[in-house]
Amino acid sequence: MTPERQKFLNDLATLLVDGSPHAVALGFKVDDVGEGDAHMRLPYREDLVGDPETGVIHGGAVTALLDHVCGLAAFTGFGGEDTPATLDLRIDYMRPAEPGQDIIAEAVSLRSRGLVSFVRATAHDGNTDEPVAIAQAAFMITNASKAAQDRARKAIREGDAS
Amino acid sequence: MSEPLISTLLETPYIAGLGVEFDHRGDELTGCLPFRDDLVGNPLIPALHGGAVGAFLEIVATGSLIVSQPLDRLPKPIDIAIDYLRPARAADVFARAQVARSGRRVANVRVEAWQGRRGAPVATLHGHFLITPKRSDD
Numbered sequence: 621m622t623p624e625r626q627k628f629l630n631d632l633a634t635l636l637v638d639g640s641p642h643a644v645a646l647g648f649k650v651d652d653v654g655e656g657d658a659h660m661r662l663p664y665r666e667d668l669v670g671d672p673e674t675g676v677i678h679g680g681a682v683t684a685l686l687d688h689v690c691g692l693a694a695f696t697g698f699g700g701e702d703t704p705a706t707l708d709l710r711i712d713y714m715r716p717a718e719p720g721q722d723i724i725a726e727a728v729s730l731r732s733r734g735l736v737s738f739v740r741a742t743a744h745d746g747n748t749d750e751p752v753a754i755a756q757a758a759f760m761i762t763n764a765s766k767a768a769q770d771r772a773r774k775a776i777r778e779g780d781a782s
Numbered sequence: 783m784s785e786p787l788i789s790t791l792l793e794t795p796y797i798a799g800l801g802v803e804f805d806h807r808g809d810e811l812t813g814c815l816p817f818r819d820d821l822v823g824n825p826l827i828p829a830l831h832g833g834a835v836g837a838f839l840e841i842v843a844t845g846s847l848i849v850s851q852p853l854d855r856l857p858k859p860i861d862i863a864i865d866y867l868r869p870a871r872a873a874d875v876f877a878r879a880q881v882a883r884s885g886r887r888v889a890n891v892r893v894e895a896w897q898g899r900r901g902a903p904v905a906t907l908h909g910h911f912l913i914t915p916k917r918s919d920d
Contacts, residue, residue: 642831645820669795671856678796679859680840684833688823691832703824706832710863764869768826 621655629653632700633692643688646681656697656729660689663722675719679711679753682723686711686741686755689725694737694759697729702769704737704759717752721745727755735761787848791841791856800834802841811849813842815875822872830870832905835895839864839877839907843891846879852916857889862909870904873897889913 621629633653637643637660646668652659662668662677662685670678687709694704717723726748727741741755742748791797792804800821803814815821815838823831840859847857877895884890893907 639825640831641820641822641825642834643823646833667795667799670797672790672794678794678837679862680800680833680837681796683836683840683862683864684831687831687833687836703826705829705869706864706866708863708865709832709836710861711859712861713859762869764827764829765824768824771826 629655629696629700632695633658636692636695636703637688640688642684646684648685648688650692651724653692653696655699656693656732657727658689658692658696659724659726660685660692661722661724664720669719671716674716676716677719677723679713682713682717682743682753683709683711685723685725686727686743686753687757689727690739690741690755690757691759693727693729693739693741694732694757697732697737697739698761702761703765705762705765707736707758707760709755709757711753711755713753714751717743718745723752787853787856788845791845791848797841800837800841802838804845806845806849809849811842811846811879813838813845813877815877817872817874827869828872830872830875832864832866835866835870835875835905836862836864836907838875839893839895839905840909842877842895843879843893843907843909843911846881846893847884847889847891847911847913850881851884854914854916857911857913860888860910860912862907865906866904867906868902868904870895871897875904884913886915887912
């Protein structure tokens, strides 16, 4: 990949995370993004705990991280042109995350063609061989996401013109 | 029913932070996720974050398991499958669950979430949860 292309993907990834209020609220960070793959991180925070007895992060926060990282992989899998919407998301919670550890999620688009993208992801807390959760998801370019994309492009064009 | 466990669930930092509310009558429970700006995933549509909706469905599943029978501990998710049927708009979300089967260790739950119209669900969840029922001789 050319450095220009990598910069384009990095800028888009940052936009798609920092531009998403819920991702910001949960503290998501992008570690790496390529053509059809993405690595993100959920830094450990006590206000995300789902079991006060153990200090383990709530499954819902992991669900949101997996949804976002899969969406990012689908987005770059489509070439970074259209933001797809989640069709379905299936998650297996293999074990509780280690309290105090960041949760790292890695997603890869298995196929992104036409309107549909198939993505697989793993979440772990340091060791990829011992996943906390695994996910499989399908994404789709919808009319709503296309319309939003057109509005964004229009806003960018008008911003450039002014 | 396990009233203290419902309070434990709602007071959990993540769930309290998300702002989830329960309308709980007998063994029936309706969850509400009141709209807030920081629940938005894509501000251009604007649509709620799929992860926030998914997490809410999971919490309603957990709450419904707690009100359906006496449990010793909070149920733990084993696996979940979420279908997104419509974009969740910038508005409150409601959800109700049905415990399809509840055994000695595992329960199978289905949850449906809607916004304006109950007949137009925005997302559904189907999942298995690990449960620890109170023993009848306790």
